[in-house]
Amino acid sequence: MNFLEREDTIAALSTAPGVGAIALIRLSGKEAIPIAASLFGGGKQAPKANIVALRKLYNGAGDELDEALVTVFNGPRSYTGEDTVEFAVHGSVWIQQRLLEELVHRGARLARPGEFSMRAYLNGKLDLSQAEAVNDLIQSETAAAHRLAMTQLRGGFGEELGDLRQRLIDFAALIELELDFSEEDVEFARRDELLALLDESLEKIASLMRSFREGNAIRNGIPVAIVGRPNAGKSTLLNALLNEERAIVSPIAGTTRDTIEDVINLGGVAFRFIDTAGLRETQDEIEKLGVERSLSKAKEASLVLLLFDANNLLPEDLQSDLSALQEITEARILVVGNKCDTVASEKRESFVPFIPGREIVFLSAKSGWNLDLLKSELQRLSGLGDRPGASLAVSNMRHYEALRRSHESLSLARRGLISGESGEFFASDLRRALLSMGEITGAVGVEDVLGSVFGRFCIGK
Helix, strand or coil, X not given: CCHHHHCCCEEEECCCCCCEEXXXXXXXXXXXXXXXXXXXXXXXXXXXXXXXXXXXXXXXXXXEEEEEEEEEECCCCCCCCCCEEEEEEXXXXXXXXXXXXXXXXXXXXXXXXXXXXXXXXXXXXXXXXXXXXXXXXXXXCCHHHHHHHHHHHCCHHHHHHHHHXXXXXXXXXXXXXXXXXXXXXXXXXXXXXXXXXXXXXXXXXHHXXXXXXXXXXXXXXXXEEEEECCCCCHHHHHHHHHCCCXXXXXXCCXXXXXCEEEEEEEXXXXXXXXXXXXXXXXXXXXXXXXXXXXXXXXXXXXXXXEEEECCCCCHHHHHHHHHHHHHHCCCXXXXXXXXXXXXXXXXXXXXXXXXXXXXXXXXXXXXXCCHHHHHHHHHHHHCCCCCCCCCCCCCCHHXXXXXXXXXXXXXXXXXXXXXXXXXXXXXXXXXXXXXXXXXXXXXXXXXXXXXXXXXXXXXXX
């Protein structure tokens, strides 16, 4: 966005497109209040700030468009930091379109995706990570995703990295000062203090990077692959978990030829279940492809349910299946015995010695017996269900990459400091690290990422 575009007054629909009881249209910019007042007719003024007023809206020909609730926010005390007016009109698509046309006719222009939030960032109302959290909050579908977005919206990254980054800036400034007096052989920055700060910074950044797997799972759902031999009841289990007939169930082996995915919410955490083709040797080319995709999904998953038919599988065969699965995936594996509503407890217990140190969940996907136990185990294995809302986890790939680059540069700076390199070398590494850290909150060097960040927003945000 160039400077001239920032001077424009922008308008957009901020509620979901389509017919509804109420639609909210937002107007922001230096001409927002005069443009809004021009719709009221009879020389009426805009309402006072921060109150809700009922106003009739008229088009250029003097015809009444609608009767709306109008709210004025004076900058900088608004979402964007600019003068802002919001119109709550009746949800007719015709009214929405005519009002937007009138606003454009009177001097506004239609906003681009994310432009309201971009202006909030540019006007200092949000840092860049907080602006991204606005979009995450809109997209959140579970309690855990909501908590994570709220933590970031409150400035989680700014607080976590702000003090650390400022201390690094102070040291970098001293190093730069030394370089200006290089001929006089002076030392302004104590090397032992700088080394301690680098160690602290590296540990903090490494901790945030380790949280990415968890944060990404909260944001996008934990991938859970359901694998096992044909007719183990994988599709029946998926249908039971989803409480709908999502997958075709048949006694014929090899019915599932491709992976089927769906998401359910367990304890405020999204689990993305993947029903896979039965694992077996086959001459059918299509089924072979299904088996290959099953193995691929098992490798990518965070959790794997190894499902077996407790009626028709020998304990030693289960042990063999588990060993084969452990060779191809690092995911946590939960062993699940199915069709157990008719299996005697003695037979169920016969499997336990073959799976040492690993609990087996016995259930019946068809009748629903012990299905709640499986759900509880999934929540426990995820470790996310009781996650405190104040805890910060990295959920954004852009943030993770910036942290990775920062960690790499700080590691080089530390190595140079210990080996006694000239200050100009590790000063350069410090600058690169600070640049990468600044990209997260938008403190420095973000011009090339703004379009990417805000382009994912909806128009009215």
